Amino acid sequence: MSHDPHCIFCKIVEGKIPSRKVYEDDEMLAFHDIAPWAPVHFLMIPKRHIPSMAQLTADDAALMGRMLTLAPQLALQEGCKPYPEGGFRLLCNNGQEGGQEVHHLHIHVMGGPRPWLKG
Ligand code: AMP
Secondary structure, eight states: OOOOTTOHHHHHHHTSSOOOEEEEOSSEEEEEOSSOSSSEEEEEEESSOOOSGGGOOGGGHHHHHHHHHHHHHHHHHTTOOOTTTSOOEEEOOOSTTTTOOSOSOOEEEEESSSOOSOO
């Protein structure tokens, strides 16, 4: 399924729910988390509805690679200090026991001065 009409992140991709965008291209979107744990906290998602990493196939390798290599650049853009003094944390929850609440694959990017609310 490339789009799920009941999915909150698909609605963000479509612009039906507003978001504070960090980055957008044909395949992916990054936007600020609505309930941030850290001074910098945004989410990176594929625009296509992929429920979690469990559904990834070999065809998604390039997309996931692009997301992971873009994350450090966006972290700096959003105010994280450079590695190694600054840095950032990536988190990807998958499935119920993995702590996933929104079932559209997303990578949390968190950073900024501590303490953080969580994590
Ligand atoms: P997870 O537990 O990994 O599924 O986390 C889902 C994340 O999505 C949480 O950190 C929420 O705060 C965030 N979230 C839920 N709805 C929205 C929204 N409309 N805009 C931005 N972030 C959201």
